[in-house]
Each structure stands twice: as C-alpha cells, then as structure tokens.
Amino acid sequence: MSLIMRLVIVALFSSTSGGVSAYVGPGAGLSAIGSALALIGAVIMLIIGFLWYPIKRYLRGRRKKPDNIEAVTQNSNSEEK
Amino acid sequence: MSYFGAIGLVVVFVLLLKLTKLFENSIKVIGVSRVAISDIRNPELSDDIKEIRVRKHAFLMIKYFFILTISAIVCLAIPTGLIWLLDYFLVLSFENVIRITFSVWFLVLSCILVSMFFWYIAKNSKDTSL
Numbered sequence: 263m264s265l266i267m268r269l270v271i272v273a274l275f276s277s278t279s280g281g282v283s284a285y286v287g288p289g290a291g292l293s294a295i296g297s298a299l300a301l302i303g304a305v306i307m308l309i310i311g312f313l314w315y316p317i318k319r320y321l322r323g324r325r326k327k328p329d330n331i332e333a334v335t336q337n338s339n340s341e342e343k
Numbered sequence: 344m345s346y347f348g349a350i351g352l353v354v355v356f357v358l359l360l361k362l363t364k365l366f367e368n369s370i371k372v373i374g375v376s377r378v379a380i381s382d383i384r385n386p387e388l389s390d391d392i393k394e395i396r397v398r399k400h401a402f403l404m405i406k407y408f409f410i411l412t413i414s415a416i417v418c419l420a421i422p423t424g425l426i427w428l429l430d431y432f433l434v435l436s437f438e439n440v441i442r443i444t445f446s447v448w449f450l451v452l453s454c455i456l457v458s459m460f461f462w463y464i465a466k467n468s469k470d471t472s473l
Contacts, residue, residue, distance in 0.1 A: 288454060288461075289360045293415040296369030300408035303376045307401030310383065315394035 345439035348426055352444055353453050355422040357460065363414035366461070372407045375400055 286294065360366065379400035382393060430437035443449055 287450070288458060289356065289365065290415065290419065292369050293360075293365045293411055293418070296365075296372050297408050297411035297415065299376065300372045300404045300411060303372070303379070304401050304404035304408055307379055307397050307404060311394055311398035311401050315390055315397070318390060 344435045345443055348429065348435045348440035349443040349449060352422045352426055352440060353457070355425065356418055357457055359418040359421060361464075363418060365411065365414050365418065368407055368411055368414070372404065372411070375403050375407065379404075 379397060382388065382396045382400070385393070388396075426435070426437055426440050429435050430440075
C-alpha cells in the first residue's frame with residue numbers, strides 16, 4: 263500500500279470519527295505503558311525463571327540418566343573381567 | 344477561576360511526575376527488560392545462572408510495576424483531590440475545571456508546554472553531566 267493511499271485512509275477515518283473521551287496525556291501515557299510493560303515482562307520472566315528452566319533441567323536430567331546407567335554397567339562389567 | 348484550577352491541576356501533576364521520577368522509572372523498566380532478554384539469549388551463560396538472573400529481573404519488574412502504578416495514582420489523585428477540595432469549599436467548580444482540562448485547545452497547549460518543559464530539563468541535565 264502506497265504512502266498516499268495510507269494517508270487517504272487515515273484522513274477518511276479521522277474525518278468520519280466522532281469525539282471520544284479517551285485522552286491519555288504524555289505523562290499518564292508513559293506511566294501506563296511503563297507499568298503495563300513491567301507487569302507483562304514480570305509475568306514472562308516469572309514463567310521463564312520458575313517454570314521453563316526447572317522443567318528444562320528436569321528433562322535434561324531424565325535424558326542423562328540412561329547414559330549414566332549404561333556407563334556404570336560398562337564399568338562394572340570391565341571390573342569383573 | 345476555573346482556568347487557574349485547570350492550570351494548577353496540570354502544574355501539580357507535572358511536579359508530582361518529576362518528584363515520583365515516573366519517567367525515569369518507566370525508562371528503567373525498558374532497560375531491565377532489555378538486560379533480561381540479553382541474559383536469556385547469552386550463549387556464554389549456563390542455564391543455572393540464567394535462571395537466577397531471570398528470577399532477579401522478574402522481582403525487579405514486579406517492584407517497578409508497583410512503583411509505577413502507585414506513583415501514577417498519586418500523581419493523578421492529589422491534584423484532582425485538591426480541585427475537589429476547592430470545589431467543596433466553593434472556591435471553584437470541579438466540573439468546570441475538568442471541562443476546561445479536557446477541552447481540545449487546553450490539551451494541545453498543555454501537551455506542547457509540558458513536552459517543552461521536559462525537553463528543557465533533559466537538555467539541562469545533559470549539559471551539567473558533561
């Protein structure tokens with residue numbers, strides 16, 4: 263979509279829309295964005311920190327276990343020989 | 344009188360914004376999230392270290408969320424409360440002040456002036472830090 267077409271669409275919507283009582287100034291807007299970002303970021307970090315890494319560690323541990331068992335059995339077999 | 348009330352409302356709001364360091368804290372949140380993302384994507388760090396750091400960043404972001412929310416409530420509630428008190432003591436009309444504050448010309452003018460004020464402060468602080 264060309265720039266002129268975009269400008270025409272914006273102008274059309276701007277001219278047809280009525281007044282809305284939804285003003286957010288720069289101060290309140292920035293603080294709202296900041297607090298929303300902090301909340302969303304905190305939730306994502308909490309999920310990663312408290313769920314993702316422990317689950318990853320657990321899965322890695324489970325994958326390593328069979329190898330360890332094989333290594334132990336191999337060692338014991340060689341010792342017996 | 345209502346015009347003075349509207350101007351006072353904006354001035355007290357801006358002063359409280361500066362006092363509570365709302366802008367600085369909002370920018371800090373962006374910084375913390377950037378550091379957290381770079382920590383997660385850092386291949387040199389082990390998963391254990393990443394886990395500890397991500398948890399630390401999560402608690403820091405929760406702290407900033409509460410700081411920002413409480414500061415924003417304080418910044419909005421104190422000037423509005425003052426206007427309400429003045430209305431209670433029949434000094435000015437609360438409804439008139441709010442009507443003027445939400446009028447288009449006042450919003451545009453106050454936005455420009457407040458932006459210029461913060462730009463001037465930011466410029467001065469950069470000059471003094473050099």
